[in-house]
Amino acid sequence: MKNDLRKLLRWVCRKLTYNDLASVVPVLLEVLNGSRQDIELKPQEVRPPHYRQFRVDPQPPLCEPLLPHAPQKDWEELQADHLRATGKTIAKVARRTGSPMPPEKCRCRHCHAPVRYLYLNNGKLGSQVQCKICKRTSPTDKPRRESKARYWCPHCGYALFRWKEDGLCTAFKCPNDHCPVYVRNLAQLTPEEHAMRKAGNISQFKLRYHFREYHFASQHLPLKRPEDAPVDLNRIPPSLHTLGLCLTFSISLGLSARLTAQALERVFGIRISHQTVVNYIKAAACQLADFTDENSPVPEGTCAADETYIKIGGKTRYTWLVITETRRAICGYNLSETRGAEPALGLIQSMCGPPDAPRAEAFELVTDGLPSYDSATVAYNTAAVVAGGEAVLNKRTVIGLKNLDPESETYRVYKQLIERLNRTYKYHTRPRAGFKSFDGATALTTLFVAYYNFMRPHGSLGGHPPVAIACLKGKRLYPDMWVELLRQAA
Structure with a gap:
C-alpha cells in the first residue's frame, strides 16, 4: 500500500507545477479537517470484528497424550448400579454369526469388564474395543500402528497435525471440532462472519488451537555483539586518560565523533581525527561486550521490552x-535488520540465558502487540519445558496509547518505562545522523548499555547507577570510570 501511495504522489507531482501544488495543499487540509463537504474520500475498509490476526496461543501443547482417568468403579459395581436404577442388567454383546470377536483375554482397561461385554470398535483392524458397561474404548492386544503425533492439544487432548512448515517453524493445528477453543471461537462469530465462512473465506478467522514449533539452536540465534577491534587499545599512542575522554564525550555526553574530536582539541589541546574516535569506540565496545553481558542484572519481577528503529546505511534497522x-537496569539488548521472531528470541536469550539452563526465574515481560514477542516467548518456554525445566516468561501485552483492556491499564506504567529508555537511547544515537554499518551501531549500543547500567546516575535511585560495580566505587569522573571498566574487562 505504501508503494502504491508513493507512485500516486510521484504521478501527481509530475502533473503539477510548484504553484499548482501550493494551491492544492490547502484544499487537502480542508478535506482532512472536514470543512470541504463537496469532496468525498474513499470509504475506509472495515474488517470484521474477529478478522484473523497473527497471534500465538499462550498455552503450550502437551508433549504426551492424556492418560485415561482411573476407573471409579469396577464393572460389577456398575452393573449393580444399573440394576438398581432400571431393574435390568446390562446384557452381554449379541454377536452375529461369523462376526470378528475380540481376543479371549481382552478386558476393558477402565472397568475391567470381560470379553463378553466388549465388541470391536474399528472393524477388521481389530485394535480397539468398546465396553458395553462403561461405554469407553480400550486397545486390544493386537499390534497397533505407532502414532506419529508429537504434540497434543492442551484443551481437548487431541493429537495436533502438521499444518504447514517453513524454514523457521512448523505449525501444528488441533483438528477436533468439539475442542473448547474451537467451539468458543465459533460461537463468537457474528452472522456476517458466518456468511463469510460459508462463502469460502474460512482462513480469515482463527478458530482452532495452533502451535508453532521453532527450529533454532541456542548458539546460532542472531545476537549482535561487537566482533573485530580496528585498533589495539594497549598500543594506542595517547594515554588511557585520553581514551577515557573520548568515551566520555562520545558516549556519556552523546556527542558525535567529529564534535568529540573538536572538543578534545579546543578544550584539552589534544589533536586526533574523528576516525580515530570511531576506532576507539569500536575497540572499547569489543573489549567491554562480554563484561557488560556478565554484569547485567538477571531479570526479576516485571520487565519491559520494546524495539526502536535506527538508520544504518540509509535503511531502517x-x-x-x-x-x-526494580533496578531500572538494562538486562538485555540486540540489534537486527527485521522485527521478526528470531531477533526477539535472541533478545530473550541474551537476558535469560539458554532455555536448557536459564539463569532467571519466572518473571513477567511486558511488550507491545508485536507478534514476534509472542512467538519468541512460546518458543523459549517450550524449549525450557522440553529440557525438563519450567516456563520462565509470563508475557503481558499493552496495546496502543489508550487503555482499551484491563491488561493494558494494569501494565501501562511498564510500557512508559521502556519508552522513556528509548528516548534516552535516541538522545545518544541522534547526533550520529545514522550509521554507516552495523558494526558502528552495535559498538555504540554496547557502550550505551555499559554507561547506562554502570555509570549514569538515575533519579529514581537517588542519583546512583542501576548496577553498582565494586571497581567504580569512589570514582566520580567519567574518564576514570571508563578506564577502570576497560581494565576490568581486559
Missing part, C-alpha cells in the same frame, strides 16, 4: 532493549 522495573 532495529534495536531491542529490555529494562527491569
Whole structure:
C-alpha cells in the first residue's frame, strides 16, 4: 500500500507545477479537517470484528497424550448400579454369526469388564474395543500402528497435525471440532462472519488451537555483539586518560565523533581525527561486550521490552532493549535488520540465558502487540519445558496509547518505562545522523548499555547507577570510570 501511495504522489507531482501544488495543499487540509463537504474520500475498509490476526496461543501443547482417568468403579459395581436404577442388567454383546470377536483375554482397561461385554470398535483392524458397561474404548492386544503425533492439544487432548512448515517453524493445528477453543471461537462469530465462512473465506478467522514449533539452536540465534577491534587499545599512542575522554564525550555526553574530536582539541589541546574516535569506540565496545553481558542484572519481577528503529546505511534497522522495573537496569539488548521472531528470541536469550539452563526465574515481560514477542516467548518456554525445566516468561501485552483492556491499564506504567529508555537511547544515537554499518551501531549500543547500567546516575535511585560495580566505587569522573571498566574487562 505504501508503494502504491508513493507512485500516486510521484504521478501527481509530475502533473503539477510548484504553484499548482501550493494551491492544492490547502484544499487537502480542508478535506482532512472536514470543512470541504463537496469532496468525498474513499470509504475506509472495515474488517470484521474477529478478522484473523497473527497471534500465538499462550498455552503450550502437551508433549504426551492424556492418560485415561482411573476407573471409579469396577464393572460389577456398575452393573449393580444399573440394576438398581432400571431393574435390568446390562446384557452381554449379541454377536452375529461369523462376526470378528475380540481376543479371549481382552478386558476393558477402565472397568475391567470381560470379553463378553466388549465388541470391536474399528472393524477388521481389530485394535480397539468398546465396553458395553462403561461405554469407553480400550486397545486390544493386537499390534497397533505407532502414532506419529508429537504434540497434543492442551484443551481437548487431541493429537495436533502438521499444518504447514517453513524454514523457521512448523505449525501444528488441533483438528477436533468439539475442542473448547474451537467451539468458543465459533460461537463468537457474528452472522456476517458466518456468511463469510460459508462463502469460502474460512482462513480469515482463527478458530482452532495452533502451535508453532521453532527450529533454532541456542548458539546460532542472531545476537549482535561487537566482533573485530580496528585498533589495539594497549598500543594506542595517547594515554588511557585520553581514551577515557573520548568515551566520555562520545558516549556519556552523546556527542558525535567529529564534535568529540573538536572538543578534545579546543578544550584539552589534544589533536586526533574523528576516525580515530570511531576506532576507539569500536575497540572499547569489543573489549567491554562480554563484561557488560556478565554484569547485567538477571531479570526479576516485571520487565519491559520494546524495539526502536535506527538508520544504518540509509535503511531502517532495529534495536531491542529490555529494562527491569526494580533496578531500572538494562538486562538485555540486540540489534537486527527485521522485527521478526528470531531477533526477539535472541533478545530473550541474551537476558535469560539458554532455555536448557536459564539463569532467571519466572518473571513477567511486558511488550507491545508485536507478534514476534509472542512467538519468541512460546518458543523459549517450550524449549525450557522440553529440557525438563519450567516456563520462565509470563508475557503481558499493552496495546496502543489508550487503555482499551484491563491488561493494558494494569501494565501501562511498564510500557512508559521502556519508552522513556528509548528516548534516552535516541538522545545518544541522534547526533550520529545514522550509521554507516552495523558494526558502528552495535559498538555504540554496547557502550550505551555499559554507561547506562554502570555509570549514569538515575533519579529514581537517588542519583546512583542501576548496577553498582565494586571497581567504580569512589570514582566520580567519567574518564576514570571508563578506564577502570576497560581494565576490568581486559
